[in-house]
Amino acid sequence: RIRIQVINPNTSQAMTNTIGLAAQAVAGPNSEILAVCPSEGVPSIEGHFDEAIAAVGVLEQIKIGREQGVDGHIIACFGDPGLMAARELARAPVIGIAEAAMHMATLVSTRFSIVTTLPRTLIIARHLLQLYGFSHHCAALHAIDLPVLALEDGSGMAQRKVRERCIQAIKEDGSGAIVLGCGGMADLARALTLELGVPVIDGVSAAVKMVESLAALGLSTSKHGDLDYPETKPLSGQFQIFNAE
Numbered sequence: 001r002i003r004i005q006v007i008n009p010n011t012s013q014a015m016t017n018t019i020g021l022a023a024q025a026v027a028g029p030n031s032e033i034l035a036v037c038p039s040e041g042v043p044s045i046e047g048h049f050d051e052a053i054a055a056v057g058v059l060e061q062i063k064i065g066r067e068q069g070v071d072g073h074i075i076a077c078f079g080d081p082g083l084m085a086a087r088e089l090a091r092a093p094v095i096g097i098a099e100a101a102m103h104m105a106t107l108v109s110t111r112f113s114i115v116t117t118l119p120r121t122l123i124i125a126r127h128l129l130q131l132y133g134f135s136h137h138c139a140a141l142h143a144i145d146l147p148v149l150a151l152e153d154g155s156g157m158a159q160r161k162v163r164e165r166c167i168q169a170i171k172e173d174g175s176g177a178i179v180l181g182c183g184g185m186a187d188l189a190r191a192l193t194l195e196l197g198v199p200v201i202d203g204v205s206a207a208v209k210m211v212e213s214l215a216a217l218g219l220s221t222s223k224h225g226d227l228d229y230p231e232t233k234p235l236s237g238q239f240q241i242f243n244a245e
């Protein structure tokens, strides 16, 4: 049996639920999903400032998961906030949903489009494309121009906008697949794939299957080199929780 910790880096319980259900829907019979979010932080992540705040909460959850002995961690925000820091802290694999969705998209298409939330977050997706080496795979990036939490307001407006943007991207971008650029869109991928007839990829479910694959292969985060545990030093104030026991 493996246990996968799925971290919603923002503090919105509704989005944590959406993300947890999407992870549960694809989890294998041997996998247990632990959906969590930071106890304090930012209700939604919509820029560099929010990401910096959220990263501390992600690291706190990574530490808790490590103490619980989880077999993998997922950072369920499209900016993959704190990913490399989390890999230093973790022993088990740590997968960000942006990297997971991008990797999957390259396996089923030559070029993909990204549909995300606010236009100002497009630069974060662009930075990740460069960091992961996928810039030339991404045909275009689109934003529905709604805040992240519009996905949880029950109106269906954000979901309709995502669908419209996907249809437009398929018509205009010359890409073969769509990557959904928000953890809160995780529940939309399967229906959109069926309706639109192209792979619409959610990073939460992609990451769950990647963690299961890594566990099955006996692979975990390398501690040889720059992802070794952080250097030991006396952390102060709110960060004392990270001091080695």
Ligand SMILES: NC(=O)NC1=NC(=O)NC1=O
Binding pocket: 010, 043, 044, 045, 046, 076, 077, 078, 079, 116, 117, 118, 121, 148, 181, 182, 183, 184
């Ligand atoms: N591009 C995004 O919408 N990023 C996100 N902000 C959140 O709070 N969750 C996400 O996935």
